[in-house]
Amino acid sequence: MSLGGGISVPGGDPPGEAVASPQASVAAAPEPARSLSALVRAALVERNGSRVVLSAIAAVVAFALGAVALVANGISPWAAYSALFSGSFGSAQSLASTAVQTAPLLVASLAVGISFRAGVFNIGAGGQLGVGALAAGIVGGYVHLGTGVELLAMAAASLVAGGLWAAVPGLLKAYTGANEVITTLMLTYVAADLIDYAVTGPAKASGAINQTPQLAGSALLPTLVGNTQLTAAILVGIALVPLVWLLLFRTTYGMRLRMVGLNPGTAAAAGFSVRRVGVSVLALSGALAGLAGMLEVSGVLGSVPQNMSLQVGYTAIVVALLGNNGPAGILLASVFLGALTAGSTTMQSAVGVSGPFVVFLEGIMIGSVVGMPAIARGLARRRRGEARAAGAR
Amino acid sequence: MSAEAVVTSGIATTLELSTPIVFGGLGGVLSERSGVLNIALEGTMLVGAFGYFAGAAATGTVIGGIVLAVAAATSGALVLAWLAIHANADQVIAGMAVNLIASGLTDFLYQAIYGVSGTAPVPGMGPVGIPLLDKIPVVGPSLFDQSLLTYLALLAVPAVSFWLFRTRAGLHVLAVGERPEAADSAGLGVYKIRYLSVAASGVACGLGGAFILTQVSSFSSDMTAGVGYIALAAVIFGNWRPRGVLVAAVLFGAFEALQSILQSLGVSVPYDLLLAVPYLVTIVAVSGFVGRVRAPQADGVPYVRS
Numbered sequence: 250m251s252l253g254g255g256i257s258v259p260g261g262d263p264p265g266e267a268v269a270s271p272q273a274s275v276a277a278a279p280e281p282a283r284s285l286s287a288l289v290r291a292a293l294v295e296r297n298g299s300r301v302v303l304s305a306i307a308a309v310v311a312f313a314l315g316a317v318a319l320v321a322n323g324i325s326p327w328a329a330y331s332a333l334f335s336g337s338f339g340s341a342q343s344l345a346s347t348a349v350q351t352a353p354l355l356v357a358s359l360a361v362g363i364s365f366r367a368g369v370f371n372i373g374a375g376g377q378l379g380v381g382a383l384a385a386g387i388v389g390g391y392v393h394l395g396t397g398v399e400l401l402a403m404a405a406a407s408l409v410a411g412g413l414w415a416a417v418p419g420l421l422k423a424y425t426g427a428n429e430v431i432t433t434l435m436l437t438y439v440a441a442d443l444i445d446y447a448v449t450g451p452a453k454a455s456g457a458i459n460q461t462p463q464l465a466g467s468a469l470l471p472t473l474v475g476n477t478q479l480t481a482a483i484l485v486g487i488a489l490v491p492l493v494w495l496l497l498f499r500t501t502y503g504m505r506l507r508m509v510g511l512n513p514g515t516a517a518a519a520g521f522s523v524r525r526v527g528v529s530v531l532a533l534s535g536a537l538a539g540l541a542g543m544l545e546v547s548g549v550l551g552s553v554p555q556n557m558s559l560q561v562g563y564t565a566i567v568v569a570l571l572g573n574n575g576p577a578g579i580l581l582a583s584v585f586l587g588a589l590t591a592g593s594t595t596m597q598s599a600v601g602v603s604g605p606f607v608v609f610l611e612g613i614m615i616g617s618v619v620g621m622p623a624i625a626r627g628l629a630r631r632r633r634g635e636a637r638a639a640g641a642r
Numbered sequence: 643m644s645a646e647a648v649v650t651s652g653i654a655t656t657l658e659l660s661t662p663i664v665f666g667g668l669g670g671v672l673s674e675r676s677g678v679l680n681i682a683l684e685g686t687m688l689v690g691a692f693g694y695f696a697g698a699a700a701t702g703t704v705i706g707g708i709v710l711a712v713a714a715a716t717s718g719a720l721v722l723a724w725l726a727i728h729a730n731a732d733q734v735i736a737g738m739a740v741n742l743i744a745s746g747l748t749d750f751l752y753q754a755i756y757g758v759s760g761t762a763p764v765p766g767m768g769p770v771g772i773p774l775l776d777k778i779p780v781v782g783p784s785l786f787d788q789s790l791l792t793y794l795a796l797l798a799v800p801a802v803s804f805w806l807f808r809t810r811a812g813l814h815v816l817a818v819g820e821r822p823e824a825a826d827s828a829g830l831g832v833y834k835i836r837y838l839s840v841a842a843s844g845v846a847c848g849l850g851g852a853f854i855l856t857q858v859s860s861f862s863s864d865m866t867a868g869v870g871y872i873a874l875a876a877v878i879f880g881n882w883r884p885r886g887v888l889v890a891a892v893l894f895g896a897f898e899a900l901q902s903i904l905q906s907l908g909v910s911v912p913y914d915l916l917l918a919v920p921y922l923v924t925i926v927a928v929s930g931f932v933g934r935v936r937a938p939q940a941d942g943v944p945y946v947r948s
Contacts, residue, residue: 322754446914609746616739623729
């Protein structure tokens with residue numbers, strides 16, 4: 250049939266996990282001495298290549314389509330992209346703002362990556378981040394403790410809030426079979442409503458503005474470089490990268506988690522409780538996302554506002570996919586997307602378009618990561634078909 | 643306000659708030675009944691809203707707006723369809739991709755095209771009374787004095803229901819969404835039916851997005867503001883049935899209407915917590931605490947022809 254002639258996938262590939270599956274990560278490492286075209290081919294057609302290459306191609310596709318959209322609206326892509334670059338890496342100030350944007354994103358993406366590794370689709374990191382931020386904002390705004398202790402209390406509150414928020418879908422999945430995609434997604438909106446309720450009512454600071462009290466002194470993460478917004482949040486994020494790596498690859502729990510992600514049936518046969526791993530992974534993922542919320546409140550925003558943006562939760566999915574759910578890849582990808590977000594402000598003043606354009610690029614990137622292999626395999630098959638036809642003649 | 647006025651405005655507001663949920667929900671039913679999980683309803687409706695704005699701004703007519711709304715939303719839905727059907731992409735990720743592209747692109751285009759100069763409001767669609775019926779006390783001004791799109795949404799529910807469960811084409815959609823292998827061996831074009839179903843969901847979302855825009859006559863960033871996710875909730879709460887979607891949409895719309903009426907009467911209610919009710923009841927519904935809902939068996943599963 251005409252439409253169905255398309256894509257065939259090797260039998261072992263479980264449906265529904267074509268790209269997000271952790272299986273991609275166990276593919277053999279690419280041999281060092283290969284040409285660029287071979288690398289591209291491996292990443293797109295043979296599905297055993299490096300994920301870095303696939304992610305890089307996705308970024309190129311996004312910038313190319315972005316350029317088309319810019320030109321179509323009479324904006325010079327060169328002007329736009331050079332402003333984007335100078336706003337993210339061009340000066341010490343822009344580097345600092347890249348780091349500021351990266352910190353919460355990195356932690357939220359590690360949270361998403363851990364859950365994807367276990368085959369659990371936590372797409373509600375935004376909501377967990379939101380309740381974590383709210384908990385940290387309330388503790389920091391109303392409970393006054395000494396230097397250091399205050400920040401620890403805020404971090405603990407955000408971890409617990411995010412962890413409990415995500416444990417609910419975990420328990421529902423384990424005991425009622427409720428799909429975590431739906432429950433985590435719906436809970437993100439509940440979290441947004443809860444934040445608005447809290448900051449307009451019970452947790453509202455005195456004054457006209459609907460927000461939690463402005464954090465001050467010991468409730469703020471220390472600034473690293475004077476005259477910039479750069480706080481210790483980025484250090485927390487960077488410190489978590491090796492910790493998550495150790496957890497995933499050097500502990501029994503991490504091995505169980507990855508086995509459940511690779512093949513729940515085998516994991517169950519080996520005597521692991523898939524249920525328990527599923528619940529604990531969601532709780533862990535939610536706790537980390539909650540911590541990302543604390544970093545955002547204490548390191549960037551200074552208080553929890555009404556209509557707080559939970560977009561980071563969706564960007565974290567993009568980061569986790571580009572970074573192939575591994576800590577190192579996630580670090581790279583979060584710096585990349587953090588830089589785009591930071592640079593978009595400069596792009597705004599240079600060419601008049603900003604944040605939304607970056608969201609558009611993010612969408613193209615994940616669309617490309619999941620869609621490009623199909624295009625490439627289709628082209629490869631057509632070329633083989635033509636070669637056969639030529640040979641037959 | 644008199645009691646009569648309260649009831650009248652309550653019913654009218656409920657219907658108004660339910661209309662985009664019904665359109666989005668019908669779109670979700672069509673797509674998911676064919677086996678394509680659709681969390682892109684939000685993005686598709688947003689594209690529809692922008693399409694209406696651009697079309698109505700360019701032509702100065704309501705028809706121009708609706709045509710472009712439907713065309714734009716259908717193209718958005720086809721991106722999801724291609725990723726889900728041909729690229730075998732994970733359908734959750736594919737839906738996220740469409741939502742992000744929709745959110746970014748509509749806002750970017752709005753800034754780029756209209757941002758500097760701004761535009762006058764585009765023609766909207768006011769309520770149209772149905773002659774005679776709108777003279778009936780209470781139900782007249784509430785039920786029979788609505789936007790044409792609201793009447794269309796209400797008529798579409800039995801129409802889609804009949805088509806899906808009582809016609810050959812509709813049963814083909816159901817077969818493809820439940821047992822694609824069997825449907826394929828019976829000679830049905832699984833891919834074609836899924837493409838058409840997702841395209842139809844785009845048409846419905848386009849109308850839903852257009853309705854949202856006709857109520858305010860100007861575009862703003864992410865203006866669907868979660869209605870697409872409420873529509874997804876209505877699909878699930880409504881057990882993947884058009885009539886169930888209508889019940890859920892009216893219920894969800896009534897919660898919001900109730901809040902605004904209580905507020906106008908000076909009763910203080912935790913407004914934001916009431917807004918969370920649709921999401922919470924959906925979580926309860928998928929957890930099977932009140933009569934389990936059941937998704938089409940192949941919902942979200944790419945079909946690979948062997």
